[in-house]
Amino acid sequence: xxxxxxxxxxxxxxxxxxRLSPGDVLAEVEQSARLxxxxxxxxxxxxxxxxxxxxxxxxxxxxxxSAISLAAVTDVFEVRLPLECAAVRxxxxxxxxxxxxxxxxxxxxxxxLLGDGDGDRDAYYALVARLDECIDDAAGNRYLLQAQxxxxxxxxxxxxxxxxxxxxxxxxxxxxxQIARALAAGNAxxxxxxxxxxxxxxLQHLLSPTGDPRPPTEPALxxxxxxxG
Numbered sequence: 001x002x003x004x005x006x007x008x009x010x011x012x013x014x015x016x017x018x019r020l021s022p023g024d025v026l027a028e029v030e031q032s033a034r035l036x037x038x039x040x041x042x043x044x045x046x047x048x049x050x051x052x053x054x055x056x057x058x059x060x061x062x063x064x065x066s067a068i069s070l071a072a073v074t075d076v077f078e079v080r081l082p083l084e085c086a087a088v089r090x091x092x093x094x095x096x097x098x099x100x101x102x103x104x105x106x107x108x109x110x111x112x113l114l115g116d117g118d119g120d121r122d123a124y125y126a127l128v129a130r131l132d133e134c135i136d137d138a139a140g141n142r143y144l145l146q147a148q149x150x151x152x153x154x155x156x157x158x159x160x161x162x163x164x165x166x167x168x169x170x171x172x173x174x175x176x177x178q179i180a181r182a183l184a185a186g187n188a189x190x191x192x193x194x195x196x197x198x199x200x201x202x203l204q205h206l207l208s209p210t211g212d213p214r215p216p217t218e219p220a221l222x223x224x225x226x227x228x229g
Contacts, residue, residue: 095138
């Protein structure tokens, strides 16, 4: 792996997982030393992050981790909806039903654990990622996958904002179970309807007062008045 690719992958993971928070300065000297790369490949990595919207130039401060606003979250969901619905419709027709039966059963078990408060949240998010991967594989459309990748990166950041809400996690597990069962039945209409319900609830949670996009120990990144939609 090239040094610039490695620096990009490490910084991207740190941003998505909130180890680097919105507004953090990505100083070249500091990050070069931390990542063990020279400043030239680091600059390449920072340029890719800026192009992806995960970082932004800031006058007098170089490059900083970009903020997440409520308006941006809404914009991402507007683009996500038709892509995810297209993917599940294709997956319902083309997919291996036994794969989705197994995933539905896993979501049922995960939902019970999350409801009891004993669920492993990292394991749950890994299960969600596996469902995404299985839908992608079943849909078998590389252009659709390419369109979804940058959107999912931003969604991963936003999703972490709501991870400490047990009620939403439990509801999300049930919604994912319904999506998987619709795919297991080969029912494209039901799969799309289930996906629409899940995305609607996910967005409303993020936009609600209890789902205000801020990490637990950070101040609000943007005031709610910025969202006019």
